[in-house]
Amino acid sequence: xxxxSLYGAGPSAAxxxxxxxxxxxxxxxxxxxxxxxxxxxxxDGMGLPPGKGTATQGEAIFLEQCAACHGxxxxxxxxxxxxxxxxxxxxxxxxxxxxGSYWESASTVFDYVRRAMPFGNAQSLSNxxxxxxxAFLLNMNDVIKDPxxxxxxxxxxxxxxxxxxxxxxxxxxxxxxxxxxAEACMKNCKTEVVVTGQAAILDVTPDSKSAPSVD
Amino acid sequence: MSEDNEPQKNTRSRRQFxxxxxxxxxxxxxxAKSAWPQASSAEAKPExxxxxxxxxxxxxxxxxxxxxxxxxxxxxxxxxxxDVEWLTASQQSSVNFTPWHExxxxxxxxxxxxxxxxxxxPDVSPADHRLMVHGLVDKPLVFSMSDIMRMPRVNRVFFLxxxxxxxxxxxxxxxxxxxxxxxxxxxxMYTGVPLRTVLNEAGLKPKAKWLxxxxxxxxxxxxxxxxxxxxxxxLLAFKMNGEALRPEQxxxxxxxxxxxxxxxxxxxxxxxxxxxxxxxxxxxxxKYTDLLADGRARRFTFVMDAKSxxxxxxxxxxLRFKGQNVLTGIAWSGRGAITRVDVTxxxxxxxxxxxxxxxxxxxxxxxxxxxxxxxxxxxxxxxRCHDSTGYLQPTKNELRAVRGVxxxxxxxxxxxxxVRSNGExxxxxxx
Numbered sequence: 001x002x003x004x005s006l007y008g009a010g011p012s013a014a015x016x017x018x019x020x021x022x023x024x025x026x027x028x029x030x031x032x033x034x035x036x037x038x039x040x041x042x043x044d045g046m047g048l049p050p051g052k053g054t055a056t057q058g059e060a061i062f063l064e065q066c067a068a069c070h071g072x073x074x075x076x077x078x079x080x081x082x083x084x085x086x087x088x089x090x091x092x093x094x095x096x097x098x099x100g101s102y103w104e105s106a107s108t109v110f111d112y113v114r115r116a117m118p119f120g121n122a123q124s125l126s127n128x129x130x131x132x133x134x135a136f137l138l139n140m141n142d143v144i145k146d147p148x149x150x151x152x153x154x155x156x157x158x159x160x161x162x163x164x165x166x167x168x169x170x171x172x173x174x175x176x177x178x179x180x181x182a183e184a185c186m187k188n189c190k191t192e193v194v195v196t197g198q199a200a201i202l203d204v205t206p207d208s209k210s211a212p213s214v215d
Numbered sequence: 216m217s218e219d220n221e222p223q224k225n226t227r228s229r230r231q232f233x234x235x236x237x238x239x240x241x242x243x244x245x246x247a248k249s250a251w252p253q254a255s256s257a258e259a260k261p262e263x264x265x266x267x268x269x270x271x272x273x274x275x276x277x278x279x280x281x282x283x284x285x286x287x288x289x290x291x292x293x294x295x296x297x298d299v300e301w302l303t304a305s306q307q308s309s310v311n312f313t314p315w316h317e318x319x320x321x322x323x324x325x326x327x328x329x330x331x332x333x334x335x336x337p338d339v340s341p342a343d344h345r346l347m348v349h350g351l352v353d354k355p356l357v358f359s360m361s362d363i364m365r366m367p368r369v370n371r372v373f374f375l376x377x378x379x380x381x382x383x384x385x386x387x388x389x390x391x392x393x394x395x396x397x398x399x400x401x402x403x404m405y406t407g408v409p410l411r412t413v414l415n416e417a418g419l420k421p422k423a424k425w426l427x428x429x430x431x432x433x434x435x436x437x438x439x440x441x442x443x444x445x446x447x448x449x450l451l452a453f454k455m456n457g458e459a460l461r462p463e464q465x466x467x468x469x470x471x472x473x474x475x476x477x478x479x480x481x482x483x484x485x486x487x488x489x490x491x492x493x494x495x496x497x498x499x500x501x502k503y504t505d506l507l508a509d510g511r512a513r514r515f516t517f518v519m520d521a522k523s524x525x526x527x528x529x530x531x532x533x534l535r536f537k538g539q540n541v542l543t544g545i546a547w548s549g550r551g552a553i554t555r556v557d558v559t560x561x562x563x564x565x566x567x568x569x570x571x572x573x574x575x576x577x578x579x580x581x582x583x584x585x586x587x588x589x590x591x592x593x594x595x596x597x598x599r600c601h602d603s604t605g606y607l608q609p610t611k612n613e614l615r616a617v618r619g620v621x622x623x624x625x626x627x628x629x630x631x632x633x634v635r636s637n638g639e640x641x642x643x644x645x646x
Contacts, residue, residue, distance in 0.1 A: 022416045025365055026348075026356035033357060034349050037486055040427050040437060042494050069304075079304035090510035095621055097501065102512075105495045112497035115435030116334065119305070122433045167504060170516040176617055179520075182607040184557060184599065186566045192646070193562035193595060195633060199388040199530075199642035 039115050039123070043105040045157040052152035053132025055139035059147075061129050062136050065118050074099075074140040084140035087162065100141025104167055106159040109134050131156075293317075296327060297394060302383075307335035308434070310377065312398030315524070315545065316532040321372070321402055321573050321580045325456050328401035330463045331377055331477065334433030339483050341467040344431070346413070346451070350489035353418030360467050363451060366408040371450065371473070372579045374547045376400040376519045378476035378503055378624040384611070385620045388631075388642040391530040396630065396642060400547070402580035405471050407452030410445050413487075423489045427496075428470055431485035438479045439493035440472070444517075448473050451484065474549030474578040475517040476624070478503050508619030521548035521608050522627035523556055523583075523600040534589060534638035542585040544569075544598050551603035553581040560587065562595030562631070562645050569598065577603070594634035595645055611644065 041047040063072060069080040076082030086096025095101075099109055114130050116122050125133065135151040138144040143159060144151070151159075263269040287294065296311040303309040313329040330336065341360045349355035377399035383389050390396050423442050430436035440449070450471040453460060460466040465482030472479050478498055493499070493515070505513040523546035528534045542560075546553045556569040569583035583598070599608045611628030633643040 022418070023366060023412070024416075025362040026358045026413075026416050027362075029347055029349055029355035029357045033347065034355060037347055038349065038488065039435065040429070040488060040494055040496075042490070042492065044492065046490070081304075090506060090512075091508070095506060095510075097506070099501075102501065102506075104500050104514075108495055108497050108500045111437075111494070112501075115437065116433065116497075119308070119334075120433070122334065122435065166510070167500075167512050167514045170513055170518075172513075172516065172518075172520070176609075179606055179609050179613070181605040182609075184566070184601070184607055186557070188564065189566070190562075190564055193564065194646040195595075195643050196646055197387040197644035198633075199391045 039111075041107045041111040041114070043107045043157075045107070045153075048107075048110070048153045048156055049127040049130075050153050051127030051131045052150050053128050053130070053135055054150050055132070055135040055144060055147040058129075058132035058134070058136025058139075061125070061133050065121075065125075066133070069119065074137055083137055087142075090163070090166070098141065099137055100143060100162060102163050102166070103161055104164055106134065106138060106143070106156065106161055109137055110156070291317075294327065296329060297398075299390070299395060308333045310379070310399060312394045313401050314394045314531075315398055315400075315526045316393050316529050318526070319543065319582070321545070321582050322456060323401035323403055323580075325403065325458070325461050325464070328375075328403065328455075328461070328464060329377070329399050331399065332432070332434075332463070333436055336463040337432050337483060338462055339431060339467060344467050344483075344485075346468065346484060347486045348413060348417045348489070349486075350427075351420040351423045351491065352414075352489050353420065354416075356417050358413065358416075360453070363408060363413075363453065363468065366412050368406055368408050369450065370404055370406050371471075372402065372404045372574070372576045373471060373473045374400055374402040374519075374549075374578060374580045375471075375477045375480055376522075376547070376549075378478055378516075378519070381626040381628070381630075382623045384628075384642075385615075385622065385626055388644050391642050393524050393526050393529040393630070394531060397524040397526075399477070400580070402545075402547070403455040404457070405450060405452040406454035406457070407450040407471060410449035410451055410470070411447075413451060414445065414489075417489075419489060422491045424491045425489075425493050427486070427488040427490060427494050428479070428481045428484060429486040429488075430465075430481045431483035436478075436481055436498065437494065437496040438481060438498055439496065439515075440479060442489075444472065444475070472517075474519060476503065476519055479517065503624060505618065505622035505624050507617075507622060513622075516625055519547075519549035520625065520627045521550065521553070521600050521602040521606045522546070523553075523598040523608060524630045525558070525596055525598050525632060528596070528634055528638070528640045529632055530640050530642055533640045534634055537589055537591055540587055540589050542569075542587055542596065544583055545580045546583060546598065546600035547578070547580045548600070548602035548604075548606065549578055550606060552577045552579075553600050554603050555601040556581075556583040557599050557601075558583075558585045559597050560585075560594045563597060566599075591636045593636055594632075595643070596632050596634060597629050599629050 069077055070083050071077050074083035083099050086098045086101035089096045110130055113133055131151045135144055139147050294314050294317040298311040310331045311329055313327055344360050346358040380399035381396055384396055426440045426445050428438055428440050452469055452471045453467055468484050470481040470484050505516050525544035527543050546556045552575055557566040558569045559566045569585050571583050573582045575581050601607050608629055614628045631643050631645050633641045
């Protein structure tokens with residue numbers, strides 16, 4: 001077996017002697033300080049601020065603040081993310097993962113737009129604008145059918161996403177169990193070896209439509 | 216050749232090596248055709264070689280005040296992070312790659328550690344930085360960097376691997392170079408305080424099960440972190456490789472989550488909210504979930520499984536000499552320590568155990584070598600690693616059999632390089 005010796009792989013990878021009592025460092029966070037930074041929204045509605053908006057109102061905001069990258073109908077421009085469409089494509093050879101086809105919870109739309117969008121001008125939308133833009137995106141994905149439906153703090157958690165049941169927790173330790181304690185062949189493991197794929201033959205500088213996406 | 220740009224001592228040993236190896240001047244025509252810039256290989260200048268005396272042996276070099284913060288030799292200017300423009304729509308939400316084919320040992324130089332930002336790299340003043348801890352705690356608190364620096368600290372070496380490392384290779388070989396196929400990883404020594412120390416100051420309530428960890432950048436990067444992991448081995452780090460974090464690595468404070476996918480190592484960390492359920496943030500719903508062939512997706516696939524790659528030879532580092540050669544590479548596992556690395560030169564027909572050298576830490580990059588003789592035959596080289604949990608690095612086809620080709624993340628399949636008789640090396644897949 002390997003000549004590896006485990007320097008520094010002690011019983012606990014991180015901990016020095018843990019103080020029994022707090023060190024008394026840090027200052028109390030005031031309710032005002034917390035309110036200024038606490039922007040997250042959870043699927044059960046925790047964190048939703050007061051506010052309301054319709055898809056029709058959201059469309060006007062979207063055209064002004066979002067459509068330059070994401071398209072007038074949230075269909076995406078150039079390499080910018082596609083936000084609507086792709087329904088039923090998750091088993092396809094080239095799935096299109098959008099809010100409507102893939103996302104598990106509507107709260108994620110609100111949370112993410114609130115903290116990170118518009119790209120380059122984050123945390124600039126008012127709460128009403130956030131409800132309206134969220135309603136518009138859900139309307140473009142046929143999750144909210146009526147563009148005049150008012151999305152608000154009270155009814156937000158009634159929204160159910162099409163792919164809400166599409167996820168399950170990491171199961172590698174069972175479904176990939178065979179990768180543990182697999183026998184490693186060392187001698188005469190195969191007879192013929194053929195090259196089945198070559199980066200140089202592929203030799204693609206992939207284009208904007210077929211290239212993998214990192215966003 | 217480039218080795219002549221190194222100090223004289225090396226030039227001499229190079230010559231001695233060639234002589235002692237009895238080589239027939241067996242420099243191969245390494246006309247590696249690659250889309251990527253290659254190492255400079257300027258011709259040696261005869262006036263610098265024996266019996267002549269080079270200028271640098273006659274005139275003074277630079278003084279000690281010349282470079283208060285040193286940089287690599289100008290002859291190493293090609294050793295840089297590189298990006299792939301078509302991967303992303305913007306430079307601010309993008310990635311670049313660590314040049315592993317030019318590195319050795321296990322520590323990544325700070326300036327070469329790959330970057331992954333979602334809202335660019337902000338320049339945060341440490342005087343203005345604050346970390347807020349609130350939610351299901353006894354006492355919500357705000358910490359300044361001065362507070363953090365007064366807590367008992369530790370030093371640990373860990374790899375940070377992007378969940379998408381090798382993600383462009385799921386459908387087949389695409390990018391020619393381990394920098395691009397395997398360069399979304401770095402390995403440094405962190406100095407920081409255990410996350411549990413900070414949580415202990417605020418006092419977790421009994422219902423606390425998950426933390427929302429959030430960055431201070433314009434993407435407000437947020438992830439849900441299980442409390443057990445937070446209390447186990449996570450760190451709030453303020454130094455890497457002995458000095459302050461680089462701005463692009465989260466200066467002044469980042470989260471370190473040993474063995475887990477890079478995305479959750481939140482940089483510029485500004486807030487921790489303690490809750491009883493996960494948040495399903497964008498980065499754990501839309502992104503960093505793994506779509507399988509049946510149309511369903513795994514979520515919370517936190518751990519990075521055992522993986523390895525041969526960094527030399529590789530497409531950016533072709534073989535250039537016949538005779539004695541050094542094959543080297545790196546292996547790592549998010550589940551524990553690397554216990555063994557096997558290498559094949561003949562496409563998996565036969566394997567030999569590689570020599571591991573240097574420290575072996577848990578959840579850290581480990582360096583391996585095979586010293587071998589090459590007479591110009593075509594090689595198909597692979598490495599496969601074993602970790603301390605008994606996990607054996609799978610082939611790409613074994614992974615695809617379970618996952619299909621659309622899971623994007625967590626591709627730890629065995630990499631093949633084809634070394635041609637002229638030393639040119641290519642990213643391939645084999646049967």
